[in-house]
Amino acid sequence: MSNLNSSGNTAMPALVLIAEDEPEIADILIGYLKRSGLRTEHAADGQQALALHQSLKPDLLLLDVQMPVLDGWNVLNEIRARGNTPVIMLTALDQDIDKLMGLRLGADDYVVKPFNPAEVVARVQAVLRRARGHNVASTPLLRSGPFQIDVDSHEASVFVAGQPQKLDLTLTEFKLLACLMRAPKRVFSREELLITCLPEGDTQERTVDSHISKLRKKLEALDIQGVPLSVWGVGYRFGGDV
Template structure:
């Protein structure tokens, strides 16, 4: 197993002590620094105290469920979130318009799979600088991407995106004429052979479309039936 080069804090929020112990052990072996919370309210307090680099969040918990925890975390920042779900039919809610989680794992799961997904998300966030600086830009129509600052804008107004959403949009904008299959998007984001479903990509695309539609962009991403996605003209039409 490849160890994380720098200690990164991962907050595990789950009411099952066995799951917390299992994940904490696996994350610690991977060179990460796990901290734990047994319910949603405690998870929010721990997030405030430890400022984790990533949160692993169970959906079904007493006192405050994971969906509400995610909503509150999103109001304070863009900390990456990986959801633990007991039912596959919850995934559209998890990755959907309101929440915008970065990834998910359905129970029962392999601790190695969770660690792999955590490391993939952290590799993407590690590329972000500590502050926004002038640097490389991508522009297409009314869309602008600040690659060094990890900032997306429509007509100069920032559109808040998760790490995964920005990564997908950056990929599409890098070759606006190219149609990317779902598998190609997964390979570019996570590396070849990474186990993730097409539904995950579709959910992130829906999320991107909704966020930009709110800003006036109705033509951000085009769907090519049976093939995949490409960047739209980004004219606002």
């Protein structure tokens, strides 16, 4: 029996990458997804998940939060820096703050352990349908005032006197600016920015201040003031009259 995409054309079944360090859970998910006509690959830790994501370009990632080497938050952060692969988080932490953290970092959905495998399959299929309903060929651009960020090519620019000026940013500075631009009126705490934008191993919130300061100086050199904007006692928002 042939597989059909949403347009009615024959297509390769969607590939789901399962990042799960517990073999029993991974085997159950693989079995249910395959019976639903989907292809699967398995990663046993976060580093392997990133490597397989890079090489296989899966249609969706089922991502466990608590994994060895790299945890799910770090993997999700890197996946979002790379592009828009749909991600469903698998978490044993049944707390609202954990769910919100996943959604803020860019997860498309979450499932709390212990789960019904049939429910996971249903959620996978729903997220895949939504993803296929979007124009995935379009380049994801972030724009706010004179700023423009191309997420796929990791290029940031700002228009000065009507002319685009490419910003020479470090990876962390790029992630910080992109994060703030996605919700320019929202105030992000230092803890959120630390988890979302800084490399694994950086655990001091004051490190966020250092990167923000360096980013701000680069923008001030182009006569752009107040970006990012400090919100006393809370954190940072995109800011400026842009």
